[in-house]
Amino acid sequence: MSPTVNSPSLYRRLLIWLLVPMLALGTLMLVQAYFASRDTADRAFDRLLESASLSIAEQVKRQQGQLWMDLPPAALKMLASNAEERVFYALYDAHDNFISGNAELPPIDDGQGSMRFTNIQWHDMSLRLGVRHSQLEGWRDRQPFEVRVAHTREGREALTQTLFQGSMLRLIAMAMLAIGVVLLGVRMALMPLTQLRRAIRARDPRTLAPLDLTLPRELAELRETLNDLLARMRRVRANQERFIGDASHQLRTPLAGLSARAELALRQDDPRAWHDALGVMRGSADKTARLASQLLSLTRLNNPESMPEARDIDLCDIARQAVRDALSSCHRAGIDLGVETPPHAVIQLAVQWQLAEALANLIDNASRYGASRITVRVGEAPTRLEVEDDGPGIPEAQRLLVLRPFHRGMEGGQGSGLGLAIVDGIARAHAARLTLVPARPNAEPPGLRVRLHFPEESTS
Structure with missing residues (x-):
């Protein structure tokens, strides 16, 4: 099996190293966009809670020695939205005694300032609660009191989804544009490598001439390395050709001598001449066998793949x-x-x-x-x-x-x-x-x- 079948391509590896961080960053940006959308929705609706609590506080008066308010319908209508949230309000005196309202809402123990907000679970409902600390406006009696206003979160969640969807669409469009730029950039960056590969494939396998391509600096170093390898291969081939020529000459000489001696012996009729010829031929054959053995040994030494x-x-x-x-x-x-x-x-x-x-x-x-x-x-x-x-x-x-x-x-x-x-x-x-x-x-x-x-x- 070819070694390139299962090995990942450089193009794919670059895309993985570039796109995976981009996807991770995009996911973080989506999460951040969601929390930003939720915070924006909370701030928008908290202002409605703040306005409603201020309208209610302005209606609180002291009548017959007790706190009393005449709640206008507009104070609660401003909290209503298309999501049809449930709205609750309550008036408490300085001793945390319930005075009036449509629900007994819990206090907020922590925080400072005249207006505080928190998320609560109340009677199996998720509410956003705002508490305003205020006091009567008269100069004789400045009795403190609390106005507590709450509503369910349907409107906030709807606004959060609307804002998040808008942000998500923009982020997706930017991500698609970035991915397209990355794909094009990687392909253009690898174009010189493709040119180098095509130039190598198109070369005559019998030539060891150096490569002559205009390449970027990183690939120019690879080109020079290949040229150095080709130069070493040229020297090796020259040595091999010289070795083959010398070996053929060394083998041809004793073989020609054997042939000439045998031909000369065949022309003789004296058995002693044949015996002398066979002795000389035996010596030449021994030398030739020794030479062949040495040639094989030298060939094995020059082949690193056969090294035991x-x-x-x-x-x-x-x-x-x-x-x-x-x-x-x-x-x-x-x-x-x-x-x-x-x-x-x-x-x-x-x-x-x-x-x-x-x-x-x-x-x-x-x-x-x-x-x-x-x-x-x-x-x-x-x-x-x-x-x-x-x-x-x-x-x-x-x-x-x-x-x-x-x-x-x-x-x-x-x-x-x-x-x-x-x-x-x-x-x-x-x-x-x-x-x-x-x-x-x-x-x-x-x-x-x-x-x-x-x-x-x-x-x-």
Whole structure:
């Protein structure tokens, strides 16, 4: 399954990050609009309560030693609305004694000022209650009293809904406009990314030329990163083409020699000539097989996807096994092959076949270039693998060149020029440091010591 099937698009992610906060903010604005509408409705109707209580207070008089009022119908009519609220009023003296009214309304204990308001539950009804503290206007008798006026909340709720609906319609219109602007803005902002994607898709897969597009600064950095990647790929392809050319040349030469030798042997009638030809062909076949094996090893090292997982291995076992594998061929060539290891195991995090391949190539190189004594050694502090020989060595000026594929350390050598290149690749794969130094600096020949220093953090 393609990895883009289930992954969210950048367009969708941007919309989510922009629209979700906008929706949350819009919800908060709607809640605030509702409370603002309710407060506005309360203030409007509270003024009606205040006006009605003032009209009632102006009608309060003292008659026959008691408070008395003649309530005009207009005082209560001003509280009525289309919602047909129920209206209540009451007059109380300074001692909280009910004097007159159509309902005995409760007092308001808290608050200050001549007029106070509160919401109450009274006989299973929700009321808005206003209480006015006043006194008689006469200069002889300024007896205090309270006028309590209340009505049900139908009119307030109707006005709240009307105000809120108006605010909600305006907010919805603004939200739709904002969403449209966000959708258009995100699409326009991502247009350069779409252009970059189309330019990449339209490219010839065989070309590695750099991208040339005018892009915003953030995408220009991505373009430069892609161009850097393409430049590295061009270098890799050039190296691969050079490697393929060298490999084909290296393989074509021994194969052509085999064909020519076989053709020459077929023209002979002497069985001994055939036997000599078969011996030469066998040697050429061995060299060709060795070359093919080294080419495969180098190819595996250059492919990071085929890199196996490193494990803890004993370097002493690797060194002993490499000596055992090469002992027979070295013995036939008259080469003294030995191994030096500590008495205990030396554990290293590594890939076993790669280290075995490195030691095999180092032993093979030393035997091909004139060594009569080869020693494989395992060391500690720091952990290291080394192969030392008494051959002609490698001049200092050549030590970097011999790490290149198909470069031979000396003219007329029998090697393919891949051994040290493979060892260098294995060293880099293990983050190890590869050094080539004379085994005996003041002797002639100086010999060669090839050493792999492993990093301390990878040592168990």
